[in-house]
Amino acid sequence: xxxxxxxxxxxxxxxxxxxxxxxxxxxxxxxxxxxxxxxxxxxxxxxxxxxxxxxxxxxxxxxxxxxxxxxxxxxxxxxxxxxxxxxxxxxxxxxxxxxxxxxxxxxxxxxxxxxxxxxxxxxxxxxxxxxxxxxxxxxxxxxxxxxxxxxxxxxxxxxxxxxxxxxxxxxxxxxxxxxxxxxxxxxxxxxxxxxxxxxxxxxxxxxxxxxxxxxxxxxxxxxxxxxxxxxxxxxxxxxxxxxxxxxxxxxxxxxxxxxxxxxxxxxxxxxxxxxxxxxxxxxxxxxxxxxxxxxxxxxxxxxxxxxxxxxxxxxxxxxxxxxxxxxxxxxxx
Amino acid sequence: xxxxxxxxxxxxxxxxxxxxxxxxxxxxxxxxxxxxxxxxxxxxxxxxxxxxxxxxxxxxxxxxxxxxxxxxxxxxxxxxxxxxxxxxxxxxxxxxxxxxxxxxxxxxxxxxxxxxxxxxxxxxxxxxxxxxxxxxxxxxxxxxxxxxxxxxxxxxxxxxxxxxxxxxxxxxxxxxxxxxxxxxxxxxxxxxxxxxxxxxxxxxxxxxxxxxxxxxxxxxxxxxxxxxxxxxxxxxxxxxxxxxxxxxxxxxxxxxxxxxxxxxxxxxxxxxxxxxxxxxxxxxxxxxxxxxxxxxxx
Numbered sequence: 001x002x003x004x005x006x007x008x009x010x011x012x013x014x015x016x017x018x019x020x021x022x023x024x025x026x027x028x029x030x031x032x033x034x035x036x037x038x039x040x041x042x043x044x045x046x047x048x049x050x051x052x053x054x055x056x057x058x059x060x061x062x063x064x065x066x067x068x069x070x071x072x073x074x075x076x077x078x079x080x081x082x083x084x085x086x087x088x089x090x091x092x093x094x095x096x097x098x099x100x101x102x103x104x105x106x107x108x109x110x111x112x113x114x115x116x117x118x119x120x121x122x123x124x125x126x127x128x129x130x131x132x133x134x135x136x137x138x139x140x141x142x143x144x145x146x147x148x149x150x151x152x153x154x155x156x157x158x159x160x161x162x163x164x165x166x167x168x169x170x171x172x173x174x175x176x177x178x179x180x181x182x183x184x185x186x187x188x189x190x191x192x193x194x195x196x197x198x199x200x201x202x203x204x205x206x207x208x209x210x211x212x213x214x215x216x217x218x219x220x221x222x223x224x225x226x227x228x229x230x231x232x233x234x235x236x237x238x239x240x241x242x243x244x245x246x247x248x249x250x251x252x253x254x255x256x257x258x259x260x261x262x263x264x265x266x267x268x269x270x271x272x273x274x275x276x277x278x279x280x281x282x283x284x285x286x287x288x289x290x291x292x293x294x295x296x297x298x299x300x301x302x303x304x305x306x307x308x309x310x311x312x313x314x315x316x317x318x319x320x321x322x323x324x325x326x327x328x329x330x331x332x333x
Numbered sequence: 334x335x336x337x338x339x340x341x342x343x344x345x346x347x348x349x350x351x352x353x354x355x356x357x358x359x360x361x362x363x364x365x366x367x368x369x370x371x372x373x374x375x376x377x378x379x380x381x382x383x384x385x386x387x388x389x390x391x392x393x394x395x396x397x398x399x400x401x402x403x404x405x406x407x408x409x410x411x412x413x414x415x416x417x418x419x420x421x422x423x424x425x426x427x428x429x430x431x432x433x434x435x436x437x438x439x440x441x442x443x444x445x446x447x448x449x450x451x452x453x454x455x456x457x458x459x460x461x462x463x464x465x466x467x468x469x470x471x472x473x474x475x476x477x478x479x480x481x482x483x484x485x486x487x488x489x490x491x492x493x494x495x496x497x498x499x500x501x502x503x504x505x506x507x508x509x510x511x512x513x514x515x516x517x518x519x520x521x522x523x524x525x526x527x528x529x530x531x532x533x534x535x536x537x538x539x540x541x542x543x544x545x546x547x548x549x550x551x552x553x554x555x556x557x558x559x560x561x562x563x564x565x566x567x568x569x570x571x572x573x574x575x576x577x578x579x580x581x582x583x584x585x586x587x588x589x590x591x592x593x594x595x596x597x598x599x600x601x602x603x604x605x606x607x608x609x610x611x612x613x614x615x616x617x618x619x620x621x622x623x624x625x626x627x628x629x630x631x
Contacts, residue, residue, distance in 0.1 A: 094530035
């Protein structure tokens with residue numbers, strides 16, 4: 001797409017493996033992504049597809065003992081984050097890249113006042129006095145809709161939605177250039193979800209920050225993303241602009257995902273689903289990783305691994321039979 | 334921001350009259366626990382007596398008066414006198430200073446070392462953990478009493494050496510307790526979050542891990558003080574530890590053991606004080622454990 005120097009964030013051929021009880025788990029297998037400033041990239045996929053691992057690799061906060069980045073590079077404005085020393089990386093975390101965690105119930109330190117948790121980020125990355133850090137923390141708290149007098153409260157005195165606001169506030173405290181939102185609303189109920197998302201979008205648009213949104217909710221993707229990557233078994237199956245993929249889903253897996261969205265106009269008793277389960281990441285299938293569940297799989301799919309190919313400008317798909325399948329589907333209806 | 338107003342209404346009704354930490358809530362529960370408060374009261378009372386010994390003891394702890402030896406408890410000598418005519422009450426007051434401070438200091442020292450070792454093992458895990466824990470296993474393979482006696486005998490007797498001997502043998506307890514509770518919370522998301530905001534290792538351990546894994550350590554420490562007071566008494570009893578004429582409760586027991594038939598009160602009084610200290614601390618420790626256990630929240 002673009003060359004490395006001008007791209008804001010470029011992930012190239014990232015391979016991440018976990019080792020657990022002697023078994024190698026292939027979590028991420030050669031992912032490449034690009035993201036420009038002010039843009040939002042959504043990573044969509046089932047549980048265990050490797051979405052969170054990609055996010056944590058960019059932050060370099062994978063557990064040292066079990067996970068290792070086997071190969072690949074992650075360029076932030078031309079600088080390879082994977083080559084940085086741990087001390088330099090610490091300056092990037094929280095300041096240039098920050099993360100909103102999935103579960104607000106466990107992502108806050110129960111023994112620290114919420115205000116202090118926010119001012120901590122500010123103190124780590126800026127040479128400021130305690131009073132100044134507190135002042136900044138209060139203004140961020142107010143930005144996410146929590147009044148200043150709650151500065152001295154502890155996490156257990158907050159509801160889930162408010163905790164998630166605090167986590168967003170922590171992530172935004174140093175005005176990061178890139179925000180990784182790892183299923184930021186999974187643990188919240190629907191009304192609070194909408195509030196939190198609205199808030200994140202507003203803050204994103206205000207500060208022109210880039211965002212990687214990890215989710216399995218296509219509704220959120222439709223609303224927020226510019227580009228979209230469909231992840232399956234640690235690989236990108238389809239990658240492109242939101243418009244391209246929503247209008248013309250080309251991979252059988254993506255088609256399956258779209259079919260599983262409830263339709264408000266048609267009266268169907270059951271939602272369509274994709275048969276089977278994601279492959280065991282310790283023994284990935286040969287050939288196309290989706291073939292065991294693919295209704296259109298043929299002999300060649302079982303042996304030849306398809307490449308991610310450009311099917312139209314700004315739209316890549318990893319399926320050799322994509323156009324044939326589209327024909328087939330069109331013929332049925 | 335359209336959302337801001339909605340948010341303000343979310344936050345407003347939850348007015349906090351008093352912000353209370355988890356620890357604060359636990360302390361409130363502790364205050365309601367009668368036996369814990371009695372235990373704490375007993376211990377503080379004994380500590381106060383020891384601190385105020387120079388002002389309230391009627392005689393010097395080493396003042397001998399051969400004319401008044403082996404006096405039974407009376408108005409002049411509340412707890413009687415020993416074989417040199419020394420006032421037992423005064424000696425017990427002074428003795429408390431040594432017994433209690435050995436207990437507290439040895440525990441504090443063991444806790445400091447144990448926290449460093451346990452935190453390192455728990456945080457880093459893997460090979461480092463393995464090496465540290467196997468090393469502690471060696472220590473724990475030796476019975477604690479025996480280990481204390483050996484160290485104490487090797488170092489010689491005296492106040493500071495006794496503290497050291499007692500502390501070393503208790504280090505593994507603290508290290509293990511802390512390591513276990515760190516391991517159970519090592520994978521909590523807020524530790525990851527701390528890393529994600531750019532916290533260094535030291536900051537992560539001190540501000541995020543230790544405060545959250547301190548509860549079991551606190552309980553171990555309380556119980557350990559009682560245990561150490563007993564061990565000090567045992568050491569002094571067999572002639573190690575604190576030496577006469579310094580009045581330590583265990584040493585007093587040891588000195589009185591020859592007169593148990595004729596003058597049993599020489600043993601009863603120091604024994605009573607040791608027992609009261611241990612009882613008080615154990616009651617307090619039990620209450621503390623209940624207060625810190627989140628499942629018992631009312």
